[in-house]
Each structure stands twice: as structure tokens, then as C-alpha cells.
Amino acid sequence: xxxxxxxxxxxxxxxxxxxxxxxxxxxxxxxxxxxxxxxxxxxxxxxxxxxxxxxxxxxxxxxxxxxxxxxxxxxxxxxxxxxxxxxxxxxxxxxxxxxxxxxxxxxxxxxxxxxxxxxxxxxxxxxxxxxxxxxxxxxxxxxxxxxxxxxxxxxxxxxxxxxxxxxxxxxxxxxxxxxxxxxxxxxxxxxxxxxxxxxxxxxxxxxxxxxxxxxxxxxxxxxxxxxxxxxxxxxxxxxxxxxxxxxxxxxxxxxxxxxxxxxxxxxxxxxxxxxxxxxxxxxxxxxxxxxxxxxxxxxxxxxxxxxxxxxxxxxxxxxxxxxxxxxxxxxxxxxxxxxxxxxxxxxxxxxxxxxxxxxxxxxxxxxxxxxxxxxxxxxxxxxxxxxxxxxxxxxxxxxxxxxxxxxxxxxxxxxxxxxxxxxxxxxxxxxxxxxxxxxxxxxxxxxxxxxxxxxx
Numbered sequence: 001x002x003x004x005x006x007x008x009x010x011x012x013x014x015x016x017x018x019x020x021x022x023x024x025x026x027x028x029x030x031x032x033x034x035x036x037x038x039x040x041x042x043x044x045x046x047x048x049x050x051x052x053x054x055x056x057x058x059x060x061x062x063x064x065x066x067x068x069x070x071x072x073x074x075x076x077x078x079x080x081x082x083x084x085x086x087x088x089x090x091x092x093x094x095x096x097x098x099x100x101x102x103x104x105x106x107x108x109x110x111x112x113x114x115x116x117x118x119x120x121x122x123x124x125x126x127x128x129x130x131x132x133x134x135x136x137x138x139x140x141x142x143x144x145x146x147x148x149x150x151x152x153x154x155x156x157x158x159x160x161x162x163x164x165x166x167x168x169x170x171x172x173x174x175x176x177x178x179x180x181x182x183x184x185x186x187x188x189x190x191x192x193x194x195x196x197x198x199x200x201x202x203x204x205x206x207x208x209x210x211x212x213x214x215x216x217x218x219x220x221x222x223x224x225x226x227x228x229x230x231x232x233x234x235x236x237x238x239x240x241x242x243x244x245x246x247x248x249x250x251x252x253x254x255x256x257x258x259x260x261x262x263x264x265x266x267x268x269x270x271x272x273x274x275x276x277x278x279x280x281x282x283x284x285x286x287x288x289x290x291x292x293x294x295x296x297x298x299x300x301x302x303x304x305x306x307x308x309x310x311x312x313x314x315x316x317x318x319x320x321x322x323x324x325x326x327x328x329x330x331x332x333x334x335x336x337x338x339x340x341x342x343x344x345x346x347x348x349x350x351x352x353x354x355x356x357x358x359x360x361x362x363x364x365x366x367x368x369x370x371x372x373x374x375x376x377x378x379x380x381x382x383x384x385x386x387x388x389x390x391x392x393x394x395x396x397x398x399x400x401x402x403x404x405x406x407x408x409x410x411x412x413x414x415x416x417x418x419x420x421x422x423x424x425x426x427x428x429x430x431x432x433x434x435x436x437x438x439x440x441x442x443x444x445x446x447x448x449x450x451x452x453x454x455x456x
Contacts, residue, residue: 059163065152068294069170073154074118075180076173077126077135088127096120114200128169131162185260186269188293193284195271195293204264210257211379211422216367217258220245223365224266224342231340242341244332244362246303248350249369252423255346256299258369263297268342271296275303275323282327289331290338303328303345304352325354332362371419374399374408380422384429385436394436401443420446 063070083089098120101113124135133156140151158165184201210217227243234241247255263270271292273280292298332343345363347353358366381395389395402408409417424446432438 057160058157059160059166061156061166063154063156065154069173070152070154072173072177073156073169075116076169076176077124078116078118079176081126081128083127091125091132092127094119094124094126096122096124128165131158131165133158133165133169185264186293187260188269188271188296190273190277190280190284190288193287195288195291198272202260205257205261207261207265209383210254210261211376211383212254212258212369213373214375216369220258220365220367221262221265224262227342228266240333241339242333242343244343244345244364246345246347246350246353246358246363246366247369248347248366250371250421251348252421253369253371254422255369256301259297259299259344259346266297267295269293269296270299272299272301274301275328276301280323282324282330285323285327286331286334289341292338292341298341298343300328300343300345303347303357304349325357329356329362332357372407372422372425374402376422377402377408377425380425380429384433385439388434389436394440398436398440398443401440402446405444405447407446418447420448424448 063073077094081092083092096119097117100116100118119135119137121137121139124137126133126135136155136157138153138155140153142151156166156169181201183204185204186201187198188195189198190196207217207221224243231241247258249255260270262268271288273285273288275285289298345357350368357363377399378395381389381398382392385394406418407420409419428439428442428446432442
């Protein structure tokens with residue numbers, strides 16, 4: 001082919017590849033682009049390989065803050081673990097902490113505070129037995145719709161070969177939680193839609209410290225123990241595994257004190273709901289009873305407030321409890337009712353309760369805890385003054401004085417008796433801790449005063 005022909009062919013070409021490659025500017029740019037693409041593919045490949053290795057070699061456990069084990073693990077992570085090796089000492093240092101403060105008021109007035117340090121948000125490493133565990137505590141960007149609190153998660157990561165170590169971690173964390181509450185009763189109250197501990201756990205109240213009339217305390221305790229021992233019996237017969245009790249009587253007779261002592265005797269906690277509290281609705285009550293803390297006695301106070309508003313409308317618009325009659329019934333034994341539950345209802349006005357509430361299945365045992373009897377007064381005297389009056393001589397004078405005041409008379413037709421409460425007797429003894437004679441002299445103060453409105 002002649003020279004002019006080649007020139008014509010070159011001119012007709014759209015891209016002169018040889019010319020472009022011989023251009024140093026283009027060649028350099030093309031080389032950089034190729035290098036960048038290669039590095040990008042290499043980075044993606046490395047990330048994919050790292051992800052694959054992570055999935056193959058590591059195992060993760062994520063715990064939400066709503067899970068009961070969340071506080072157990074935080075407490076477990078806060079336990080000191082002395083390390084002997086140089087590497088473990090350097091890797092397992094927790095440098096970011098958070099604090100939880102709980103306060104309580106002492107009888108003398110000042111406030112006691114306890115501080116609980118725990119791992120803060122971020123990443124930490126701990127060594128447990130022969131395994132290293134990476135801990136990541138994070139606060140999520142999402143929040144609970146009912147409270148506005150952000151969601152929190154705790155993630156534990158270790159080698160896949162050490163995956164069985166998590167069973168030991170959770171078992172030890174639960175053991176520490178039980179040990180921390182040993183000899184104590186945890187009281188839960190409602191905050192929004194969650195159960196939260198009401199202050200610090202309280203020392204168990206001895207059952208013997210609650211003085212009820214003869215046979216009452218023993219009857220309830222025996223019934224509760226029998227119920228707890230018959231789980232399989234209920235399952236075999238297809239009966240919902242729950243038990244309900246109604247304690248009624250005048251204020252100050254010891255209803256709430258007995259429930260607290262019973263919880264300590266059974267090694268249970270108490271989950272308390274006041275049905276007359278503002279904001280407790282049917283849906284909220286049903287939801288709370290389905291997510292009770294484990295091994296808890298649920299206490300529904302002021303059960304009568306679910307039926308009749310015993311207060312006139314105040315200036316702020318409050319006219320009583322928001323729980324309806326049908327809402328309480330459904331929460332106790334409806335389709336949404338939970339199982340494995342012991343429920344106590346208390347009321348000072350049993351006459352306001354509907355018969356539908358106190359039928360068997362909702363309330364299986366009704367007990368009146370009434371005004372102080374001679375037996376209770378004698379037993380309380382023994383607990384307070386038994387060491388200084390071992391023969392009971394002063395006790396008989398005290399009981400005779402109460403007889404003179406008519407505090408043990410049962411009401412008869414046309415005659416109204418004057419009765420007192422065990423709370424009033426205890427208050428009298430507390431005022432005269434070391435003075436039994438003073439208690440006798442002040443016994444007249446046990447007569448309930450008649451309160452009259454001041455004239456305008």
C-alpha cells in the first residue's frame with residue numbers, strides 16, 4: 001500500500017491507540033486509574049476476606065438493655081480480675097467508666113448514697129478463664145417510643161473455638177446478681193411501661209415480725225407454698241398456673257407488711273402497682289402483668305379504685321383511677337393474662353368490689369385482716385418488752401387496760417365499738433421503747449380520735 005493510502009487510513013481512524021499510548025500525559029493518567037482500580041478491588045477483597053474470617057473465626061452475642069441479663073453482665077464486667085501476664089494486664093484495662101448512683105434516706109434524716117461503677121460506652125477487652133472477650137457497649141440512634149430513652153446494646157465477641165465460654169459468663173453473672181440480693185427483697189415499681197427497682201434492695205422482713213390474728217398468717221403461707229409446689233399438677237390438668245389473694249380490712253392492719261414478709265419467706269421480689277395512680281390504664285396494666293420480673297409477687301393496691309372513684313374531681317381534673325372494671329378482670333384472667341403468677345389485691349373498702357372480681361380463678365383466697373385483737377396485742381408486747389417482762393406480769397396489766405378502754409369489744413347490734421389497729425399499738429411501743437409502764441399510761445391514746453371540721 002502506498003504512503004498516501006496509509007495516511008488516508010490513519011486520518012479515518014476515530015482513535016489512534018498507538019498515539020495515545022505514546023502520549024506521556026495519557027499514559028500516566030491511565031496508569032494511575034488502573035492502579036486505583038486495582039487497589040479498590042484489593043481493598044474490597046480484603047474486607048470480604050476479613051468479614052469471612054470474622055464469621056468463621058469469631059462469634060458474637062448481643063444483649064439488649066431490655067433483656068434481664070443486661071444489668072447482670074454490667075455487674076459481672078465490673079468485677080476485678082487480677083491478671084498475671086504482661087499482655088493481659090495491658091489489654092484488659094477498662095479506661096472508660098460510667099456510674100450508677102442510688103440513694104436512700106436513713107431514719108435520722110441524712111441521705112445515704114452508693115455508687116456503682118461499670119464499663120462505659122465504647123469498646124473494652126476482658127479476659128475470662130482462657131479466653132479474651134471483646135466488649136462493645138453502644139447507645140443506638142433509635143429510642144423507645146413510650147419513654148424516649150435510647151436503645152442500648154452490649155455485644156460480646158470471642159473466638160469461635162471459645163464460644164462455650166458464654167454459658168459460663170451468663171451463669172456466673174446471674175450467680176453474682178443472686179448473691180447481691182441474698183437476704184434482701186427487691187421491690188419493683190412502674191416507670192412508664194417498665195418495671196424498675198424501687199431504691200436499693202431491702203433486707204428481708206422476718207415473717208415473725210408481722211403479727212396477725214391466730215391462724216391467718218399460717219393459712220396464707222401454707223397455701224402459697226402448696227401452689228408453688230404444684231406446677232406440674234396444674235399443667236397436667238390444663239389449669240392456668242396462677243393464684244390470686246385478696247386482703248381486705250381497715251388501714252394500718254398489716255396487709256402490705258405481710259406481703260413483703262411473705263415475699264422474703266418465699267425468696268420472691270414484689271412488683272407493686274397502685275391502681276389509683278394517675279396514668280395506669282387498662283392497656284398498661286395488661287402489658288405490665290405479662291412482663292413481670294421473674295419470681296415476683298404482684299401487688300395491686302387499692303383494688304376498689306378500679307370501680308368507683310372515691311374522690312370528687314379536684315382542681316387538676318383528677319377523679320380517681322383510670323383502670324376500668326373490665327380492664328382489671330382481663331388483666332387477672334383474660335386472654336392476655338400471664339401465667340406462673342402470684343397476685344395480691346388489697347383494699348380498705350371490700351363493699352365497693354364487684355362480685356365478678358372475687359370469684360375463684362381471679363381471687364382464690366379472701367382474707368380479712370382487721371383491727372387489733374387481744375392475741376395480737378399480747379404477741380406484740382412480747383416482741384417489744386419480752387426481755388424486760390419475761391413473766392408477763394406487766395403485759396397482763398397492759399391488756400387489762402385495753403379491756404377497760406373497750407378496744408377488744410366486738411360490735412353488736414345497736415352498739416358501735418371502738419377498735420384500734422396494730423399500727424397504732426406499734427407506734428405506742430416505739431414511743432416507749434424502754435418504758436413498758438409508759439406504754440400503759442399512754443394506752444388511752446390508742447382510741448382513734450374523732451376528727452371534726454373547724455367551725456367557719
